[in-house]
Amino acid sequence: MAVTHDLDVASIRADFPILSRRINNSRLVFLDSAASSQKPKSVLEAMDHFYKFSNANVHRGAYTMATEATDLMESARSKVARFIGAPSTDEIIFTKNVTEALNLVARSWGGDNLGPGDAVLVTEMEHHANIVPWHIMADQKGFDLRWIPITENGHLDLSDLDRLLDGVSLVSFTATSNVLGTINPIRHITDAAHAAGALVMVDGAQYVPHLPTDVVELGIDLFAFTGHKMLGPTGIGCLWGKSEVLEAMPPFLGGGEMILDVRKDGFTTNTLPHKFEAGTPPIAEIVGLGAAVDYLDNLGMDNVRAHEVSLTAYALRTLEERFGDSLTIHGPSEPASRGGLLSLDLAGTHPHDVSQVLDQHGICVRAGHHCAKPLMRALGVNATSRASLYVYNDESDVDALADALEAAKDFFAF
Amino acid sequence: MPGLEDLYREIILDHYRSPRNKGELESPPAHRAEGFNPLCGDEIVVYLQVEQGDDGTEMVSDVAIGGQGCSISQASASMMSSAVKGKTLAEIDDITRAFKAMMSIHEHELDGSETESDPAPEVKLGDLEALRGVVKFPVRIKCATLAWNTLAQAVDSDPNAG
Structure with missing residues (x-):
């Protein structure tokens, strides 16, 4: 394994003009890079x-x-x-x-x-x-x-x-x-x-x-x-x-x-x-x-990978601690065998409703079948909310996601 | 910027949590149609028991809703089922047109015909009024109209076919 060093997320974020945008009076938390990433100034x-x-x-x-x-x-x-x-x-x-x-x-x-x-x-x-x-x-x-x-x-x-x-x-x-x-x-x-x-x-x-x-x-x-x-x-x-x-x-x-x-x-x-x-x-x-x-x-792709493994581990741990059984995270549980995209299923809510609430908090996630209907059928679900991590995301983005999921859970609570 | 309370009115959440007329009807004799929203994977099944009165008018004596989807599509289906139960097909047509007018969809856009359509009928929409806020969230209009498009298919379907 190559020697890696931590990404300087604050300086990376400064390279992406769009990340300073505000959405619905909140800072933009972009968690949809698996659909399409943001672009740095140099591009x-x-x-x-x-x-x-x-x-x-x-x-x-x-x-x-x-x-x-x-x-x-x-x-x-x-x-x-x-x-x-x-x-x-x-x-x-x-x-x-x-x-x-x-x-x-x-x-x-x-x-x-x-x-x-x-x-x-x-x-x-x-x-x-x-x-x-x-x-x-x-x-x-x-x-x-x-x-x-x-x-x-x-x-x-x-x-x-x-x-x-x-x-x-x-x-x-x-x-x-x-x-x-x-x-x-x-x-x-x-x-x-x-x-x-x-x-x-x-x-x-x-x-x-x-x-x-x-x-x-x-x-x-x-x-x-x-x-x-x-x-x-x-x-x-x-x-x-x-x-x-x-x-x-x-x-x-x-x-x-x-x-x-x-x-x-x-x-x-x-x-x-x-x-x-x-x-x-x-x-x-x-x-x-x-x-x-x-x-x-x-940035160095080894560093990118190390950053995402560590951030994915933080996300899996945080969501598990805060939501327990009320939140299903599809896919492998070991960060080392997966990428930094998390398909979420919050009990009692529909992914479209969850993403609507998240949007009110400035958080962008993808909701739907992700153009993978045979897989959705195999999983027995119609849709999921997918949060995906990249080089400009850090733990504060994961915390913001968890807070907003909490809000969605309360809003739709039976 | 419209807030969540514009979209998720309490009565919508009530229909979402306690959907009316949830279930199935035997088909045939019931009319049955399935509707899909290809964007999000939501699906709705509408069952209609259509009976003919002595004067020849057809009315929906029973209705059932199957499938799954988001709160807006499920609440809209639930409200729709309450609104059409016991109504004649002519009355249902009026309600449908009034609802779609509220969703800013006009008849000529739906069937592609160029003919001048009648203005939306004066119908009391009752609980359905709560869905008016959906118009402020254009992406969700398809969620609200899915049940209504499926209703139209169910009315037109031949219960004895296939």
Whole structure:
């Protein structure tokens, strides 16, 4: 384990202009970073600077600003590659978000490789983004979708993994559950999948913003994550894949940039990563993502993880002490095996009502099914309130949450 | 900024804690419809026992509400069930239109038709008036109207189908 040092949350908070906002006469307590994080000044300024000084289309012109724009974009790609331990910058495909990355893989790889008699293995804790693209393709191609179930304490039930893997072409699963916070044993599942001859796709949406990531160490084949959950802007995400896997996949969207040549009788695809990047990309957003990576690099991802483990432990302890059995916290109880997002169920209240009361106290949480309806059914609930922690949160935010939950409990008491 | 007391009036909390007409009716013969709010996962099931009087008018002789959801959707369903029980379908249509008008939803927006709709009928909404504050919380309007949309589906449904 790397040596870590504590994050200076007060100085981090000063980097996020939005955090000085007041909501309903209370200080803003932002506990919804799992849905979308806030952005530091450096990200906002990088995007602003791009538009004010270097705005031009990329990979097109020979003039100074076009070259600058291209350099800025490609330097962000290098930062992203290094951030997740990708062996080659060419393996970083910019997408709109994780949803687009998963759809790209389902359509391109799935369209080429799946048919009747084949199977894709997912888990009960997937976000709809890693379910519906497979449903759509299964309807077209006639393959089976199989499911790894969850255990009572919110882990994947891997007891039957070898049987589930038999005949599977691809395993696609989340690194961290967006509802339970569970961090899945990526390497273990990947090794078993590879032994069974299956490819592995991992959804890193809730993982990359919070833990040091090394795609080579994880052993996986395909990986996706999104910028706006890691201090970057919305509209920019990333698909990483091993070169040989991406090379073998047919293009997804057709258009400019993704071709080497176009003739009346056909086209030749461009090399990686351009093959999968048709059309003008969101350049300012890519620049913003690069700045977000710089910010997180500067904090140190080992420190980010240590901060969140310690804050999650404080939250679990505080909520347990103050609410006991009247508050259910879904997912693993050990902070070391989970991320800093807590799905809460306050007895006698509905999550929508709880979030309404919390909003009156300036506290932002997400209420609902979190785009994970198969998981909600497995848990036997319709909705939860989800509080999620990040680098700018500290114990005072957890205390504010507990106070407001107390108020909600009193308000709706029978 | 509207406060919580604008939204959660005491009578709403009372209906939430002690929902009226909670349960099921055998279907058929009862009409049955399920309504979902895809945003939050709330679901409501409306059962209507519809009987025909001697003069041919149809009336709801019994009603039951199933499902689960937030205080606003549950209270609205409970109040709706009390308001429609024993009423003719024509009276129920008037109440529904008056309620939706209170929720700032007009008929032409609902069915997409361009025709001029009649002004909301003069109907006493009683307890339902307590839901007026929901309009100040736009995200919650769908919670309040879920039971009413499901009611309309139940009225239109064929109890003997499927």
